[in-house]
Amino acid sequence: MSERVPAIKVLLLPKDTNPMGTIFGGVILSHIDLASAVEARKCGAHRYLTRAMREVEFHEPVFLGDVVNFFTETVRIGKTSVVVRVSVEAERWGAGHGERVKVTEAEVVLVAVDEDGQPVPIRSDSH
Numbered sequence: 001m002s003e004r005v006p007a008i009k010v011l012l013l014p015k016d017t018n019p020m021g022t023i024f025g026g027v028i029l030s031h032i033d034l035a036s037a038v039e040a041r042k043c044g045a046h047r048y049l050t051r052a053m054r055e056v057e058f059h060e061p062v063f064l065g066d067v068v069n070f071f072t073e074t075v076r077i078g079k080t081s082v083v084v085r086v087s088v089e090a091e092r093w094g095a096g097h098g099e100r101v102k103v104t105e106a107e108v109v110l111v112a113v114d115e116d117g118q119p120v121p122i123r124s125d126s127h
């Protein structure tokens with residue numbers, strides 16, 4: 001079986017931590033947003049705006065030094081929107097080194113837009 005390739009893989013640093021020393025949730029949300037845009041580009045070379053992000057629950061914390069993988073999958077291609085599922089997995093550093101844990105997953109709705117920020121068809125044959 002071929003290995004899954006993440007859309008984004010990041011090593012998290014001290015600048016990404018909250019006062020408890022674990023990774024700030026907003027950092028993960030930001031990378032979910034970016035990973036979904038990487039996936040959406042496979043549907044067509046447009047500018048994409050994030051319209052919605054659904055059901056983000058954090059199951060496990062992310063620690064300093066963890067390598068975090070953002071796996072993506074296109075769930076639906078509409079006329080102007082793409083729905084992308086992003087699964088986030090952390091590879092532990094330090095104690096438990098190498099262990100992989102599921103951190104969260106989210107569905108992101110992106111809309112293709114023109115230069116004026118107005119929705120445009122993703123596929124040229126859409127009508």
Ligand SMILES: CC(C)(COP(=O)(O)OP(=O)(O)OC[C@H]1O[C@@H](n2cnc3c(N)ncnc32)[C@H](O)[C@@H]1OP(=O)(O)O)[C@@H](O)C(=O)NCCC(=O)NCCS
Pocket residue numbers: 049050051052077078079080081082109111113117118119
């Ligand atoms: C993205 C934006 C241009 C869309 O404009 P809009 O007038 O809402 O467009 P529409 O209502 O025609 O919806 C466009 C598409 O998104 C889908 N959509 C809109 N809201 C949705 C939601 N909450 N869930 C799922 N799909 C949604 C519509 O079904 C439609 O899909 P389709 O064309 O594939 O059928 C506009 O909402 C916007 O500029 N939002 C701000 C985006 C932004 O700045 N994001 C970054 C935040 S910092």
